[in-house]
Amino acid sequence: GQQLNQSPQSMFIQEGEDVSMNCTSSSIFNTWLWYKQDPGEGPVLLIALYKAGELTSNGRLTAQFGTTRKDSFLNISASIPSDVGIYFCAGPISSGSARQLTFGSGTQLTVLP
């Protein structure tokens, strides 16, 4: 089942506002990935984190790998209309014959003009 708890489930914000979302797990992860899904499209990788405490930016996006290795955070500064979409956190788990990516349930972001 789902091992990543993502919050909030949805957000409605005004254009120009900053956004924060997070992902937590009861298990330790060695990698955290943040994806964005535009309406009608497949998810696309935004930021990858590989080290506890790591802080990585991609334009207006900043993500952090929590020091406990059980959480991660994504911040979007000065939101714009094209930030609308679903944001997923993901991390690899060992199951079956190989590691696989497991995903959080997503944060649906709506940016109001």
Add this chain to the structure above:
Amino acid sequence: NAGVTQTPKFQVLKTGQSMTLQCAQDMNHEYMSWYRQDPGMGLRLIHYSVGAGITDQGEVPNGYNVSRSTTEDFPLRLLSAAPSQTSVYFCASSIGGWGEAFFGQGTRLTVV
């Protein structure tokens, strides 16, 4: 620059019908996987493959079959469609099962 290509984009099936969702990638990735996306559930892994000839079950494999005869292709088969299989299906490929996965555009399947 095709990446991961899925066909069809949309499909309506009647209960009990069978069909195959196609997935092809041109990045020479060994690892390929199928996910389904349902509202509020995120992406759940159906089946995955770590290379040609090797497949394994994910979190929600029941009702689906896969095979991997080539590195490039990883079709998903629904043998007898059920309304519970109404969903959006995504194929993904990656170098390994631990890093960046590249997704197709998805197949929106409705079973009536």
